[in-house]
Amino acid sequence: MDLKLKDKVIVVTGGARGIGESIVRKLAEEDAIPCIIDVNEPLANQVCASLIRINKKCFFAGADLTDAVQCRQAIEKIISRYQKIDGLVNNAGLNDGIGLEEGSYDRFIHSLKLNAVHYYLITELVQSFLKLSKGSIVNICSKVAETGQGDTSGYAAANGMRLEMSTVEAREVIAAGVRVNAVVVAECATPQYEWWLNTLTDPEGQLRKINAKIPLYNRRTSPDEIAETTVFLLSEKSSGINGEFFHVDGGYVHLDRSI
Ligand SMILES: NC(=O)c1ccc[n+]([C@@H]2O[C@H](COP(=O)([O-])OP(=O)(O)OC[C@H]3O[C@@H](n4cnc5c(N)ncnc54)[C@H](O)[C@@H]3O)[C@@H](O)[C@H]2O)c1
Numbered sequence: 417m418d419l420k421l422k423d424k425v426i427v428v429t430g431g432a433r434g435i436g437e438s439i440v441r442k443l444a445e446e447d448a449i450p451c452i453i454d455v456n457e458p459l460a461n462q463v464c465a466s467l468i469r470i471n472k473k474c475f476f477a478g479a480d481l482t483d484a485v486q487c488r489q490a491i492e493k494i495i496s497r498y499q500k501i502d503g504l505v506n507n508a509g510l511n512d513g514i515g516l517e518e519g520s521y522d523r524f525i526h527s528l529k530l531n532a533v534h535y536y537l538i539t540e541l542v543q544s545f546l547k548l549s550k551g552s553i554v555n556i557c558s559k560v561a562e563t564g565q566g567d568t569s570g571y572a573a574a575n576g577m578r579l580e581m582s583t584v585e586a587r588e589v590i591a592a593g594v595r596v597n598a599v600v601v602a603e604c605a606t607p608q609y610e611w612w613l614n615t616l617t618d619p620e621g622q623l624r625k626i627n628a629k630i631p632l633y634n635r636r637t638s639p640d641e642i643a644e645t646t647v648f649l650l651s652e653k654s655s656g657i658n659g660e661f662f663h664v665d666g667g668y669v670h671l672d673r674s675i
Pocket of ligand 1: 431557
């Protein structure tokens with residue numbers, strides 16, 4: 417299926433690794449122009465260079481997304497290079513484990529900045545360009561907002577905000593022909609996930625227990641599985657879909673995990 421994404425300029429936050437990197441690579445396969453905004457400059461440059469080597473396009477604008485000035489500068493850099501934006505994937509984030517016992521006012525607010533505030537800010541900065549292109553926004557979200565996890569007040573609250581913003585913003589920009597959808601992730605095998613697993617005692621045993629609770633195939637989803645759905649939602653092939661939450665999670669959230 418031709419997704420008709422050739423030469424579409426798509427901003428991907430956190431595109432240097434994990435789910436974001438997979439989205440960037442799938443977009444490049446479709447001959448789109450993924451534009452990575454990420455704080456990890458060496459990794460982002462590696463991703464871009466590997467794509468350019470195989471005659472694909474990719475652009476990098478460095479920013480720490482918790483800094484509003486850097487967010488604005490990154491979007492300005494993309495606009496001055498391409499003069500348009502056709503799509504946005506808000507993806508960067510970190511489950512920083514800010515709960516009650518280990519938390520504080522400052523750490524909770526920082527968690528919201530790491531995970532939700534830039535979802536608003538980047539969308540606000542690109543909205544006028546997306547209205548011109550009738551573009552599409554995909555917000556990558558976590559099941560933690562729906563299922564709860566414990567010790568994650570900041571991250572869970574931020575993910576509640578991500579989902580709510582997806583709904584209200586879909587309503588707000590609908591008249592301009594811009595669509596907004598959410599892709600909800602549960603357990604996905606990324607560098608961040610591997611790092612978290614290795615903080616546990618007996619990571620292999622823990623992973624076996626987690627896998628046993630994932631209804632489809634008893635395994636985690638792959639970043640590529642998240643990317644396939646995301647790229648479809650960015651394309652005009654999903655033109656009838658707006659304001660939806662897609663759980664790409666092997667049935668983790670909606671199917672009974674007790675059997
Ligand atoms: N992996 C999972 O199981 C899982 C589950 C639910 C939701 N998610 C969500 O998916 C998204 C991606 O997660 P991942 O597992 O691929 O993570 P990852 O850590 O492997 O990759 C995240 C990328 O975002 C970048 N980034 C993080 N904070 C940034 C900041 N402040 N400024 C600029 N760049 C920043 C990192 O440098 C990195 O390149 C996150 O928002 C996370 O909440 C992941």
